[in-house]
Structures are given as C-alpha cells and as structure tokens.
Amino acid sequence: MIKEFIAHTREDGQTQPLEEHLLNVAKMAADFINIEDWKSWAYLAGLWHDLGKYSEGFQSYIRATGKTDDDEEKVATRVQHAIHGAFQAIQSNVKLGKILAYIIAGHHAGLADWGTEYTGRKALQNRIADNNEKKVFNKLLSNIPDSIRNARFPQELPKNGSRLNKKNISFWIRVLYSCVVDADFLDTERFICSEKGLQRYQYPFLQELKKRFDSFMERKTKEAVPSKVNEARKIVLEQCKNISSQEPGFFSLSVPTGGGKTLSSMAFALNHALSYNKKRIIYVIPYTSIIEQTADVFRKVFGESALVEHHSNIAAEKDTVLNRLASENWDAPLIVTTSVQFFESLYAARSSTCRKLHNILNSVVILDEVQLLPPEFLQPILLAMNTLKEIFGVTFVLSTATQPALNENGILKRNAIDYGLKDVRPITEKSESLYKDLLRVEIKFPHEINASQTWDEIALELCRHESVLCIVNRRKDCRELFDRMPKGTLHLSALMHGAHRSGVIENIKTKLNNGENIRVVSTQLVEAGVDIDFPIVYRAFAGFDSIAQAAGRCNREGRLVKGKVYVFNPPQSSPSGLLLKAEQCTKELLAIDNVNFSTPEIFEKFFSLFYSSINDLDEKGIIDLVTKEAGKGNFWFRTAANRFTLIPEGSTFSVLILCSETEEILRNLSFAGPNRENMRKLQRYTVNLYKNVFDEMYAKGFIKEVYEGIWATTTLDVYKEDVGLDIYQKYFSSEKMIISE
Secondary structure, X not given: OXXXXXXXXXXXXXXXXXXXXXXXXXXXXXXXXXXXXXXXXXXXXXXXXXXHHHOHHHHHHHHHXXXXXXXXXXXXXXXXXXXXXXXXXXXXXXXXXXXXXXXXXXXXOOOOEOOOOOOHHHOHHHHOOOHXXXXXXXXXXXXXXXXXXXXXXXXXXXXXXXXXXXXXXXXXXXXXXXXXXXXXXXXXXXXXXXXXXXXXXOOOOHHHHHHHHXXXXXXXXXXXOOOHHHXXXXXHHHHHHHHOOOOXXXXXXXXXXXXXXHHHHHHHHHHHHHHOXXXXXXXXXXXXXXXXXXXXXXXXXXXXXXXXXXXXXXXXXXXXXXXXXXXXXXXXXXXXXXXXXXXXXXXXXXXXXXXXXXXXXXXXXXXXXXXXXXXXXXXXXXXHHHHHHHHHOOEEEEEEOOOOOOEOOOOOOEOOEOOOEOOEEEOOOOHHHHHHXXXXXXXXXXXXXXXXXXXXXXXXXXXXXXXXXXXXXXXXXXXXXXXXXXXXXXXXXXXXXXXXXXXXXXXXXXXXXXXXXXXXXXXXXXXXXXXXXXXXXXXXXXXXXXXXXXXXXXXXXXXXXXXXXXXXXXXXXXXXXXXHHHHHHHHHHHHHOOOOOOOOHHHHHHHHHHHHOOOOOOOOOHHHHHHOOHHHOOOEHHHHHHHOOOOOEOOEEEEEOOOOOOHHHHHHHHHHOOOXXXXXXXXXXXXXXXXXXXXXXXXXXXXXXXXXXXXXXOEHHHEEOOOEEOOOXXXXXXXXXXXXX
C-alpha cells in the first residue's frame, strides 16, 4: 500500500506530494482567468490533470527512475497518466466532459484531434475508448482523495458575458488549456528549480513604462526641427492619446509612411491599457528583418531590459535569461514579436506554444503593417481576432499607411458568412487632410502601363541620379540589376544573412545622414519599417500598398518640396501568385480610376479588388476544423495547427552561413552538437532557400548537414560581401572547402 503519492522528484531526493501539486495547479490556472464563471473550468482541469499519477504503476515508475520529464511523446516507456483525468471528466458529464478531456489528455502531448481521419490512433476518440487504460483508471479511483475526485463539475457552459458559440468555443478551450499547461510548468519549476522561478517577472510595470515614454517624447518633441512632417507627427500623437479613452475594441491607425506610427501607436496603447486595466502590450511585426529596429526604438524609450523580444532572429547578447523565461509564457508588460509567432500560437496544439495564450487575454495588441497579413489565411486570422476582442477583452490597433479592407462590410462577406472585423474605429481624424499634408512625393507611372524596360535601360536611368533607391520584386531581379550598376552600388536582399543586412542598412543610413550620395538596389525588404530617406526612388510594378510603402522611403523627412518615385515595368512581370494578382489589380485601378495617393480610400479600393481576386481566404480549410462540429464537441486541434503555418514547412530550408564569425562554432557543432547559446549566435547568420535552390547546392556539395537537421554552407566562396549567398553563380570553386565530410 502506497502511503504517499508523489508528483515529482528532485535530484536531491526530495519529493512533491501529488495532492499539493494538483491543488497548486488548479488554483494557479483559475487565477490566470479574469472572467469569474470561467475560473471553475480552469480550476477543475488543473485539479484533474494528473489524476493518472495516482496509479501504482506510475508511482513505481517515478520512484524507480526519478524522471521528471512527463512528455508522453518523448518518454515512450513511461506509464501513461494524462488520459485518466480525461476519463474522470467524461464520467462526470458525458457531453461537457469532452472539453476538459482535450485539455487533460493533452497537457503534455498537445491538443488532439477528435477523430482519426488525420492523426489516427492519437485521436482523442481512440484514447478515451482504450479499455486497458480504463481498467487502470477504475483501479486508481480509490487512491484519489474524495475532495479531488468529487469536485463539482459545471452542468452548463459559462454564460456570464462570455458569448460562447460554435465559432469561438475552440479558442476558449485553447485558453483553458494554456492556463493549465502554464500552471503545471510553473509549479513543477518552483519545486524542481526554485531559483529559476525567482528569476521571472523582473520587469517594470506599465505605469512606470508610461512615465518613461512621456519623458522620452517630451525630450523628442523639444529637439524636433520645425517642419510640416514633424507638425503632422505631433497631430497624430495627440489624436492617439485623445482617443485612447474610448471603450476597448478594434481601432485603425492609418498614417502615411513617416508619420510616426510606431511611437504614436505606443502612446495609444499605454494610455488605453492604464485606462482599462489591461495586463500588457503586444507589438506584432510582420518581418524579423525589421523587428530588431523597432525593438531598438523601444529600448531607447523604455530602457535596455524593459521589453521581451520573442522571435527567431534575436541577437545572442539580447537573449538574456529573463527574456528567455518571459518568452515561454509572455508574462511581461511589453512583448515584441512577429506575426508568425502571434497568429500561429492562436491555432497551435503543442503545449509549449499554447502556454502563452492566457497572457494575450485583456491586452492591447498593435498589428504593425497590418496590410501584410497573408490573404490565404485571412478568414481564420479574422475569426481569431474577433474572438479575442469579443470574449477575451483584447484591444487591437491596426497600424499601417495602407489600411486594408478588413471590416465587416468589406469584400470578406462571402457565402453569407462574415468574418470581417466588427466596429473598427479610426484613431486619426481628417485622415485625408493628413495624407495630403504628408504626401512628400510625386509618383510617376509609365505612359504605356504595360510597356516593359530591359535591365540595361533601368540601370542607365538609375545612373543618372547620384542618390537613388530601386526596389524590385525578386531576388533574381535584384541581382540582375545590381550586376549592371557601377562600383559602389549597394545590394540588399534576403540572400544576405541578418547580421549582413543590418550592417548594410546602417551603412545606408549613415551615408544618407552625412549627405553622401549612394545608390541601392533592393528587394521589398526595405519597404516596411526601414527608416531610410532617398530623394529618388524607383519601384518595379506591384500592388498599390507596395508602391506606397516604397514611396515612404522617399523624402521621408520632407526636406525636399517633392521627392520623385518612378514606377516601371521590369523585363518580367511579378512572379505568379499573390504578387502578380496585386500588380494586375493596380493596373486595373489605374485604368478605371483617377488614383490619388493623398487619400486613404484608394487603399480600401485596392484591397477590396485584391481580396476579390483571391480564390479562397481560408485556403487550408482551417475554419471547418474548429467550427463545423463544435456543437458536438468535436474539434480537430492538431490538424488545424499543422495547417495553420504561415511559412509552410518544407517550402524553405534555413541554411547557416560559413564565415569568420561562425567558423569555429560550426566546427564544434559538427562533433559536440548544438546548445542554446551557440544556436542563438548562429541565428543571425542564416539564409532561407527555396527547396529547388537548396537541392541544387546540396547536390554540388556546397551545403551539408553539420548536425541532425542543421544545414550549413561548406565553403567561403559561396557567400559574397556584396550580394550575400551567391546562388546565381554558375560555377562554384571548392578550393576553400572548410567543413569536410
């Protein structure tokens, strides 16, 4: 007879009583929820999550091995424990018990699909039908304290203001799951490694962040040189502050490029958060290539250690222990992250990814460059956003110079199903006047709208200007044009690793600030969030949004009466797919409308036309997986998570670049394997390659697997100081092969 049931063991032999762990997790999970009639659900899921540990088999296992890793997918030989709490939930209430069954059965392995059509035997339907585990459960029941086993089960779904329905209930389950998973992690951490737990949450509160922000902005305003642009920025800032007192919900911040959106949106967020007792501010950025610039701006405002950066491209020196801990569950007042990290988390199934979800509740989320949301995922994204706003108390700020048509009356209303955003309130007043005041450029389209030019002709035009930026649509186009430009021209594309790109961008800024002449050929990576200011910009034909973003790199500070932006047709049109559709929609609008870039309505027209040209705004069929059988309690969480990948797995390969900064680390990696510190350092030296390019370079021996699943270039020759990874060179020299077989 077992006298004491334990949940965990430490290396020093100390044990944590199982009842203590269950009560700790239950209380913490309930405390994470700010809606009263949800608390009992989170509490019960936490209370029953480890009931399987009352089995004699599990107690023998943990006492014999001392293992604390309960991951069912990693420890194949362990005794199952997660499914037994699911049995308890379903026995308590056959219909509603399924909700807790998903949470409890998946608290290590992840949220499961209900049916077997996509994931086979791992489906919840199969697991709760396992007669062998039912026998184990029936045997362990007598070991469970009555106060835990007989805890009251809710007899109906919450009603108090939650407005749960078939569209949003799957998100509610994910949030409950997040509460239990995070509470389980934290309580286990406190017992196993209490020092680690003490390192958490050492960030300043939002009140302190607002003081620092106000002080910074006061200094910045005093130092600003009087100009029309700075006057417009001041107006935007004041409007953001004024409207921040309005009720939470959806807000649009439509400000022309260079209008100070980053700081003004933060002013709104801080004031709004403090007015409505919001927990945190989450700043979401589309590209890792620009996230560091924004994070650096916030460091200047708030201090070095005031924010959490959660993205793959964070520099090693900024990835502190505190940053890493807060990245696990976003338990900090200011988060800077990517669109991929934010939106994929909302449809995730893995416990480690879902852990942060409950900390998105009751927050302010700023979506920077919102026009870049991927159209093929728009319906599930907007469904998630509406849910976060309606039942989870999230305020969204849609920030961009080119506001897309995402409202409920827009083109998204199809087949009598409306996933458009409801009641979006504009922050800026008289936006047409603002756009006119900040229109610092003259945009010239070709006389013959479809007439193309050769690269030689385009290069000749660029050389007539001493300082010019040219933006093209493809990496190959960038290389074709760059090869025709004179010495001293700079190249920018995603074939350059992050550290290289950052260095080139800083070089461009320095030269421009010093009044030096400079010519740059770039892909569209400079269009969003890169603060550079050229007198002349050329832009290959693209969507109106891209053209407007390119124009934002021209006469940004308004030093000229008018900058010049020239739109041209390159030898080849945009690549097939979304880029080509956007180009065609632009040309269609130009043919039928008098385009006026001084009014934001042109972008609504463009995006309405653009979205209507797309076959499916839920290309992967994700909405059906989480709504179609919601009334029966049937969800396909795992499959939805697998499909909701904004960067499809297998479409690109991340390759580490061999260079002087990485050579020693890559040598050690080959025989010693990876560690967190080295992989963080290497992250800034990666280039993503499409599969066909990767396969060709691998076949030629210029890429090899240096460790399982980790790829790197094998020679210094393939990476050039001017263009980055030289994938367009016909022949590679192997004389400098360093990483040998």
